[in-house]
Amino acid sequence: MTSHTVVIAPDSFKGTATAIEVTEALAEGWASVRPGDVLVRMPLADGGEGTLDAFEIAVPGSERVPVTVLGPDDRPVQASWLRLPDNSAVVELAETSGITLLDPLLPFDAHTIGFGEAIAAALDAGVERVYLAIGGSSSTDGGAGALTALGARFIDGDGIPIVPGGRGLARLEAVDLSGLRPLPPGGAVVLSDVSHPLLGPSGAAAVFGPQKGATAADVAVLEVGLARLAALLPADASTPGAGAAGGTGFGLLAWGATLAAGADAVGEVVRAADAVASASIVITGEGRFDGQSDAGKVPSYVRSLAAAGSTRAMLVAGAITAEPLGFGAAVSLTEIAGSTESAMADTRLWLREAGARLAAVAG
Incomplete structure (x- = not known):
């Protein structure tokens, strides 16, 4: 199995999990499938909560x-x-x-x-x-x-x-x-x-x-x-x-x-571009990936960093209502949990499951 360096760089899932909690849950899920990978935790924000x-x-x-x-x-x-x-x-x-x-x-x-x-x-x-x-x-x-x-x-x-x-x-x-x-x-x-x-x-x-x-x-x-x-x-x-x-x-x-x-400003201060460039995979996410996500939100910013090099971008969101273009894999918590209510009731549980599912397709 090829070892990967994986940067985990999500925003918060507003109202259900902070960016730190999202990062940790995704990391736990990923490590449960691929324990040999190097995980770099980098919770991000776009000027809002977190x-x-x-x-x-x-x-x-x-x-x-x-x-x-x-x-x-x-x-x-x-x-x-x-x-x-x-x-x-x-x-x-x-x-x-x-x-x-x-x-x-x-x-x-x-x-x-x-x-x-x-x-x-x-x-x-x-x-x-x-x-x-x-x-x-x-x-x-x-x-x-x-x-x-x-x-x-x-x-x-x-x-x-x-x-x-x-x-x-x-x-x-x-x-x-x-x-x-x-x-x-x-x-x-x-x-x-x-x-x-x-x-x-x-x-x-x-x-x-x-x-x-x-x-x-x-x-x-x-x-x-x-x-x-x-x-x-x-x-x-x-x-x-x-x-x-x-x-x-x-x-x-x-x-x-x-x-x-x-x-962009948060990413510049925390040197996100350097971290993503040194990784083979980057996982990002937010509570809802929709038509506004391309307007300066964390997932679109991380995707642009990945596109600048050879890093594969993956997406996790509470709900995905727009085509996740530019992401090699995407997981909706609503879909895997069966409903919005279930996804919000135990967001961290489903985030761990999402991390495991993405790890399973990492190659």
Whole structure:
């Protein structure tokens, strides 16, 4: 039997397994069939949930710094940011202001204040650069909450600060950026997996509002609020990615941050290209492989790394609804488990089975 070096580089399966858990389960399944192979564990992220984990595992010397912030529904959240050895920081919106922190969803009232507080904590610690992972958001506030925590003021016609969340944007009349904290010396890089603009039928409210509990009528109100914000902040609302995280991408652009494809940026920092180039097989995956997976998601990024050399790419996903072009083998947990419900009930069990099935066809 030919021995393989196998890189296991998945994203998280949102809501059921972290990228670390996915990696370990796939590795266990693979090793049960091919114990002689060399397995390189490299959990990845595209700017959403699990980005801190991906950096922490891949960058020796990283340090988690705990911080307590105001959660998206005003309850305190115990979160953290990550200091890298080069004195840059990674801050993850999903940890501080994420949709998984809410039950029920609050389409008008959820906000990003906690995300801004975590960024401010990193700045207070003297970091040189910040990487801002903004996937998995709960709000549609255009990043106004985060900017408020960084010193900006958003006020209504009476000169009173607006209430946090998308609700307040409907009364927004003026923005005062005189107290906004400057960027760190090395700047701020926003990590995102979407390219939507702020406004319009493919914008933050229309596309992501319903995912956060907004009705069609709610979306129309949120759109008006975001348009008011767009008229007052110094950023281009049509910039691809401005609509990410309920418009938080737009707010961070107004701060002076730059946008980057999340998977590419994470992969560059963790030197994923080198790892894939040195392997004969790479396994990647995500919770749902669909028509949006080619738009900067982890599987498409890993597939492109494999295609650049002679590495064979394999895919595992909770569900596969688009043709997995470019992958030498693909396994759907829904198919092998018999149903979506079964696959989600014990995701790690079926991930181990998926790893074993891929190992059996490795050759």
